[in-house]
Amino acid sequence: MSRYQRSIELFQRAQGSLAGGVSSNVRALAQPPLYFHSATGARIVDADENVYLDYTLSQGPMFLGHSPPVVLDAVERAMRNGQLYGAQHDLEIDLAESIQRAVPCAELLRFCNSGSEAVHAAIRVARAHTGREKILKFEGHYHGWYDETLISSAPGLEQAGPPQAPKSVLASSGQLASAGENIIVLPWNDSDLVRATMQSLGHELAAVIMEPVMCNNGCIPPLPGYLETVRDLCAQHGIVLIFDEVITGFRLALGGAQSFYGVTPDLATFGKAMANGFPIACLAGRRALLERIAKLEVNHSGTYNSNVMVTAAAQATIAELQRLDYQRIHQLGETLMNGLRELAADYGLPLLIQGLGPVFHLAFTERDAIADYRDSLDIDGVRNREFVGAMLDRGIRLLSRGLWYLSAAHTAADVQHTLDTVAEIWSERGWR
Ligand SMILES: Cc1ncc(COP(=O)(O)O)c(C=O)c1O
Structure with missing residues (x-):
């Protein structure tokens, strides 16, 4: 039985009433398209009661965290x-x-x-x-x-x-x-x-x-x-x-x-x-x-x-x-970005992270910079999808397009937990 069983059933049912089972085309890109029933602070809970640390902020709005x-x-x-x-x-x-x-x-x-x-x-x-x-x-x-x-x-x-x-x-x-x-x-x-x-x-x-x-x-x-x-x-x-x-x-x-x-x-x-x-x-x-x-x-x-x-x-x-202490969010984001870069170097993965603390982008690419749209076209999207799926399975919700958002509700412990989870994934065979 899938860990996302209830969401899968709801998605099937939704096909009968909602065009494509969703209310915004962008949401159809998430795989599997999950259903949620509650969210507080930096955490969001799906229909199967899986709890996720949320770096999507629901495409960005939930900057204070959920349900302040x-x-x-x-x-x-x-x-x-x-x-x-x-x-x-x-x-x-x-x-x-x-x-x-x-x-x-x-x-x-x-x-x-x-x-x-x-x-x-x-x-x-x-x-x-x-x-x-x-x-x-x-x-x-x-x-x-x-x-x-x-x-x-x-x-x-x-x-x-x-x-x-x-x-x-x-x-x-x-x-x-x-x-x-x-x-x-x-x-x-x-x-x-x-x-x-x-x-x-x-x-x-x-x-x-x-x-x-x-x-x-x-x-x-x-x-x-x-x-x-x-x-x-x-x-x-x-x-x-x-x-x-x-x-x-x-x-x-x-x-x-x-x-x-x-x-x-x-x-x-x-x-x-x-x-x-x-x-x-x-x-x-x-x-x-x-x-x-x-x-x-x-x-x-x-x-x-x-x-x-x-x-x-x-x-x-x-x-x-x-x-709000904006500097704290910028610094927390920098800590996360630097931690991800260090892990990628440790595991020999070609990774590029760009952006600012509150919003940044992670890409699997050999490039040392993405300077315009066309540079972004050779990013390894398959690998990113695998990564996003592996993180989801371990309770961390990311956007499939590689954009990460931090909120005021994210803590240093959340960031450390994220880095530990990434290390766990990248240390597995198949990632090296
Ligand atoms: C930069 C930018 N402008 C405009 C929009 C459209 O906003 P909305 O989805 O609220 O219509 C978006 C949505 O993601 C955006 O990122």
Whole structure:
């Protein structure tokens, strides 16, 4: 009998009612697709009562750990009075003011429900502001699943075109064939190419959008000076710089990657860690840009925007994050990364770990760096899947794509336990 028997049965049953047995395509990638019934702190429990130390943070949101009482209490208290007014309430002003204080670019904000929505709004505002239509994005960066953003986020090499002039590649059947026409794609971290592209096309570009750390493929930080250069180039050419901080926001620092690296974009999008699992996101940015929305010139709407539950969750989460020792999480992540590197060296495994303490990427590869999306294509995915499966069997939950997230609830003992477990796996025959 499988250790995942109940999940397997539930997955079979789900095929009859849920398309593919899941509610998000990304979840179908986990093997086996597990069902969970509870989670607290850094631990999560599946339908078979297996307990896991969780490094997925449910794709990143659970940055305080699962079920933090302060957030749950705040939501419960607030929602007892009313859940959705289809109008304003004072908590949303408190929240907006908290984010204004924390995030350098946040002169004005709007709340919405998901990262994809926030990016959609950012692009619309940038187009309205500049009167231009083209958007520059980077190969391998993910900005949500909408038609014009699900472009070249993980293209196959055979479709992707030349490395210095990638094609804009659609990723889903049913996407408008024209969705990629206004999207220009460049490799990450090549400021000369950005400069050259702006020289020829700058007058047509509404925005440059990027994950300031390319978390979605290889967790590749910006090269020193890269963000500053792109910032200057955007200013010179009147192009709106958008940081998609859906992963980095409230995680690298309270003020996100923009405060961590000291480079302020014109617009930024936030989600995930902002409300510890509750579905709220936001668009923040320079007053002149958000005023396009304020004047109702740009339509930004949503029935559920700033509903009481998610607003209370975000406000309580950010209040907790204001007290958080970010340095501790960075250091704990460094300890884990270094420990994994040392173990790989001991066991003679080709391993590359990149990223920052709170979010990093582990890859089985001979490379000594993954500098852009295409470098990530020759990672040994089979070996990673085996590793993720072996860790799962021993009670440690990882994302199958190699990204690791740490939360405030992870402890030094958790990290040591993880390293001991990895040593156990890698010392087995077949891994050497
Ligand atoms: C950088 C980035 N932007 C946007 C999104 C889309 O956010 P959501 O899944 O909340 O729509 C994601 C999701 O993983 C993301 O990682």
